[in-house]
Amino acid sequence: MPPFAQPAPIGLEDRVLSFAVSLLVGGGALYAGTHVVSETGEYAHAVLTALFGALAWTVLAAIPLLGWLLATVAWVGVVKWRFRLGWLRAAAVGIVAWAAAVVVLAALELIGVGSVSALGVPGA
Numbered sequence: 763m764p765p766f767a768q769p770a771p772i773g774l775e776d777r778v779l780s781f782a783v784s785l786l787v788g789g790g791a792l793y794a795g796t797h798v799v800s801e802t803g804e805y806a807h808a809v810l811t812a813l814f815g816a817l818a819w820t821v822l823a824a825i826p827l828l829g830w831l832l833a834t835v836a837w838v839g840v841v842k843w844r845f846r847l848g849w850l851r852a853a854a855v856g857i858v859a860w861a862a863a864v865v866v867l868a869a870l871e872l873i874g875v876g877s878v879s880a881l882g883v884p885g886a
Contacts, residue, residue: 780877787866788812788859788882792841795859799851811844812882819884837884859883 789809796803815837822833842852863886870878880886 781881783875783878784881785809785812785816787863787870787878788816788880788886791859791863791866791880791883791886792855794862795855795857796845798858799854800845800847803845807844811841814844814882815840815884816882819882834884856884860886 786809789805789812792812792815793803793805793808796808818836818840819833822836823829825832838849838852838856841847841855842849845852845855847855860883863880863883867878867880867886870876
């Protein structure tokens with residue numbers, strides 16, 4: 763690339779594809795978490811839970827000072843509500859989901875797909 767060349771702008775299709783893949787990765791991580799912790803749930807349910815969790819996280823994380831704490835509690839609450847788990851099991855799902863998302867994202871990075879995240883899994 764020449765020294766002053768600008769990278770190509772990201773088009774709408776690329777953004778939608780990145781969002782969809784990120785949501786599927788986040789849903790897969792949540793599915794793995796629920797399967798390990800409680801052996802329940804289905805993938806489509808986990809993807810929708812990831813979307814709800816991402817929305818709760820986005821709204822509450824913006825609050826100054828305690829936003830991250832409120833967002834974390836809300837995210838675990840979403841998992842608790844959607845999968846009908848107790849608080850401890852929902853938190854355990856979150857830990858397993860985070861670990862699964864980190865592994866999947868690292869694998870994607872190794873094969874050259876580094877522009878995605880795990881939407882709906884905080885910190886991944």
